[in-house]
Amino acid sequence: MCGIAGYIGKRQASEFLLDALKKLEYRGYDSSGMAVLSEENTLNCVRSIGRINALEEKLKGMKSNGSIGIAHTRWATHGYPSEANAHPHSDCSGNIFVVHNGIIENYKILKEDLIKNGHKFQSNTDTEVIAHLIEERFKGSLEQTLADVLKCIEGAYALAVISKNDPGKIVVAKKSSPLVICIGKNENFIASDSSAVAGYTDKVIYLDDGELGIVTKDDCKIVSIANNNKVHKECCSVDLDVSEIRKNGYEHFLLKEIFEIPEVVKNSTRGRMILDQGLVKLGGLEVLDQDKLRNINRIIIIACGTASLAGFVGEYMLEEYAGIPVEVELGSEFRYRKPIIDSKTAVIAISQSGETADTIASLLEAKRKGALTLGIVNTVGSTISRETEAGVYNHAGPELSVASTKAFVSQIIVLALFTIYLGRTRDMSLVMGKRIIEEIDKLPCLIEETLKNHEQIKSLAAKYSKYKNFLFLGRKYNYPIAREGALKLKEIAYHIHAEGYAGGEMKHGPIAMIDENFPSVFVVPNDSVYEKMWSNMEEIKARRGKIIAITTKGNKNIEDIADDVIYIPKTLEMLTPVLTTTPLHLFAAYMGMEFGFDIDKPRNLAKSVTVE
Numbered sequence: 001m002c003g004i005a006g007y008i009g010k011r012q013a014s015e016f017l018l019d020a021l022k023k024l025e026y027r028g029y030d031s032s033g034m035a036v037l038s039e040e041n042t043l044n045c046v047r048s049i050g051r052i053n054a055l056e057e058k059l060k061g062m063k064s065n066g067s068i069g070i071a072h073t074r075w076a077t078h079g080y081p082s083e084a085n086a087h088p089h090s091d092c093s094g095n096i097f098v099v100h101n102g103i104i105e106n107y108k109i110l111k112e113d114l115i116k117n118g119h120k121f122q123s124n125t126d127t128e129v130i131a132h133l134i135e136e137r138f139k140g141s142l143e144q145t146l147a148d149v150l151k152c153i154e155g156a157y158a159l160a161v162i163s164k165n166d167p168g169k170i171v172v173a174k175k176s177s178p179l180v181i182c183i184g185k186n187e188n189f190i191a192s193d194s195s196a197v198a199g200y201t202d203k204v205i206y207l208d209d210g211e212l213g214i215v216t217k218d219d220c221k222i223v224s225i226a227n228n229n230k231v232h233k234e235c236c237s238v239d240l241d242v243s244e245i246r247k248n249g250y251e252h253f254l255l256k257e258i259f260e261i262p263e264v265v266k267n268s269t270r271g272r273m274i275l276d277q278g279l280v281k282l283g284g285l286e287v288l289d290q291d292k293l294r295n296i297n298r299i300i301i302i303a304c305g306t307a308s309l310a311g312f313v314g315e316y317m318l319e320e321y322a323g324i325p326v327e328v329e330l331g332s333e334f335r336y337r338k339p340i341i342d343s344k345t346a347v348i349a350i351s352q353s354g355e356t357a358d359t360i361a362s363l364l365e366a367k368r369k370g371a372l373t374l375g376i377v378n379t380v381g382s383t384i385s386r387e388t389e390a391g392v393y394n395h396a397g398p399e400l401s402v403a404s405t406k407a408f409v410s411q412i413i414v415l416a417l418f419t420i421y422l423g424r425t426r427d428m429s430l431v432m433g434k435r436i437i438e439e440i441d442k443l444p445c446l447i448e449e450t451l452k453n454h455e456q457i458k459s460l461a462a463k464y465s466k467y468k469n470f471l472f473l474g475r476k477y478n479y480p481i482a483r484e485g486a487l488k489l490k491e492i493a494y495h496i497h498a499e500g501y502a503g504g505e506m507k508h509g510p511i512a513m514i515d516e517n518f519p520s521v522f523v524v525p526n527d528s529v530y531e532k533m534w535s536n537m538e539e540i541k542a543r544r545g546k547i548i549a550i551t552t553k554g555n556k557n558i559e560d561i562a563d564d565v566i567y568i569p570k571t572l573e574m575l576t577p578v579l580t581t582t583p584l585h586l587f588a589a590y591m592g593m594e595f596g597f598d599i600d601k602p603r604n605l606a607k608s609v610t611v612e
């Protein structure tokens, strides 16, 4: 949610900043901008509405020389997307420029006071108050002024500031929104996440909440905002593969990421399964006192959006095979409840980005209440991975398409591994452990087989794109998948409205809407609830509703009732979601393409939701 980049060193700052913004564009893409401080100590700022290529075009005709600069790609919170509301924002004199990710909650009152003192505002954003506050309080040191200003700011921020009144540095600060300082040779970089510096450096310092960084060409000093004491920070090496953030011949990241899923499953499971012992080895959990883990009697999974739907699949798996009660909670709800938690409760935060604000807030609340906190996270070094006691990385690689696909499947895979890990310390037999591992091992080939249906799914998208509403239905393990199918369709092909429902709930309301113009997508592998779902299909058919069914190869009789059928290979019931998901992700992607949408960046969305 908003991407920040900064550069100080020997290159033309604008070249790095543009490259970094393109890599960060998934975080927000309604407008963008950059400010560069030239060698002659002049500040030039360029802003543009729309995507980064619009900014790039604009930069062609403008002066942007200089080796110090900050840049931003925006996802609007305060103020509609416009050039005036795009960052960087400046003070009245244009001497100070600020980029910001987060929300300044008390900006209105601060703005009123500043206006009374004669400040002139140019935007409707909350961010602009920071530039004016720095202007008002500046006494020669940018870092001291910013620290002073931050003491009266309420809310969340990742900030980068430059000023011609104190040149030669970028001052950054963080509270609840991510920010990294990346260390090069005679040059340093700032970014919302380290993927922005891939190809430049792999040395990263993660700023923590309450810290302020003073970044120069050759140095980086971190201090506490509260007391100005120096903070010693470790510089970590991160594995950043530039090829992973290219489309590699695919028209869209979304399609590339869906077609990568077989490889992702291999990466998520590599070295983690010991077949002959029916055991799973999760290095990230070995730091824990294993008795503590053995003694947990309840799991709460916290996540948002698609990650929460993976959590629901995990709920079925963990209850059925590990025998532990599980609840799945949305981060945005859990944080405001009064949850009953004790030291025997494990709270698992699931997040691709590891930066989702509501998931983090809930996790911290659970930690405060004494829960054992664990993470299933894709982004290495992210806030959730650092705030949890232990966890498991997905190893799905960078996910750049805003809609989560490969990370979702890898979350289900990690939950299956986690089920075996916990189950084998409880009642799960050696035979069952081995059986699940054998089936997980076959999944990459089975997903390849499922992906071969892509042409059929593309033509189904063309056939069904004229419909305005869809109902997605599933039961048990595939109920969350029905919801995921609906979420993806409305997210990527947003001219269509879709709802995901439990098969059995359909006649408690939604059936009223069914007629020949309201198709239903049935997620019906050949499993323990197949017969029940068959009755639901009959009920839809009796109302002349169209049916697209996703079912197991060999279920030929389904062609008697469904208008269209997509076949998936056979697997263990608990793993069917891994195979039923792919056709639904492809269906949503091709539907979006039918409407000519940018399926990597659907309107109004951002990849990493770092505000509440």
Ligand code: F6R
Pocket (backbone or CB within 6 Å): 304, 305, 306, 307, 308, 350, 351, 352, 353, 354, 355, 356, 359, 402, 403, 404, 405, 488, 491, 607, 608, 609
């Ligand atoms: C939907 C989607 C979102 C995310 C949600 C959580 O396709 O991508 O619903 O799943 O915003 O994000 P993470 O997993 O980064 O916490």
